[in-house]
Amino acid sequence: MLATGMATYKERFLLRVILENPCGEKIERMRYSNSVNRNAMTSRRELIQRVFDRLFEAFGPQGWWPAKTPTEVIIGAILTQNTAWKNVKQSIACLRRNNLLDFEALHRISESELALLIRSSGYYNQKARKLKAFCEHLQTRWQGDLSLFLSQETGPLRKELLQIYGIGPETADSILLYAAFQPSFVVDTYTCRIFHRYGWVSEDIGYDELRDYFMDCLEPDVEYFQEYHALLVRAGHLYCRRKPFCDFCPLNGWTEG
Secondary structure, X not given: OOOHHHOOHHHHHHHHHHHHOOOXXXXXXXXXXXXXXXXXXXXXXXXXXXXXXXXXXXXXXXXXXXXXXXXXXHHHHHHOOOOOHHHHHHHHHHHHHOOOOOHHHXXXXXHHHHHHHOHHHOOHHHHHHHHHHHHHHHHHHHOOOHHHHHOOOHHHHHHHHHOOOOOOHHHHHHHHHHHOOOOOOOOOHHHHHHHHHOOOOOOOOOHHHHHHHHHOOOOOXXXXXXXXXXXXXXXXXXXXXXXXXXXXXXXOOOOOO
């Protein structure tokens, strides 16, 4: 048996599955005669875990977010709004070449200069304004100290992030999870699409309700939340598109129960 503390990232997730289900049999739903809500929560937790297991077995660890520093995570989280990551990579590479992966440096240049450097990410004028708004907030409220800003408790930090121009719930949760390393589950279009198409959530479910769908029944685990989000993005990008490609999806042919 592997020692949990010495196991690799993949081994730790596989070990978790083995420990929870040593015989490899289908997980049976637990029954709580004194609480219908608790029973429903347990069933949801099992469903969520089984989806994770299927995707992890198919794709393996994703190693997401592709960034070297919290600063780069935040810049990427803003630039990736309404565009593909391949376009963001070009903008980040351009900022790196110009020594601008630094909020103090970004604060010094003009918004118009910044917009030209991030053209590949699309909506570049809006995104330049958003990046400048974050820089201004960091400088005026935290004297440019990103580490201190990110060290806040999850609730207050999320609330403050949402007050900054251009940062919505998904961007805020991405910053919390990947830059501040705090357990805030990130949901996106792919999450909603996958779970709706299988009938697990309604199509019109709101962001916070879908986030609570996961967070209300999962232990707060940063690495697990990161991996789950990345696996859903991978499945959505490859298979669960607007026009789905279901034949080779790891979840195809499988339903709860």
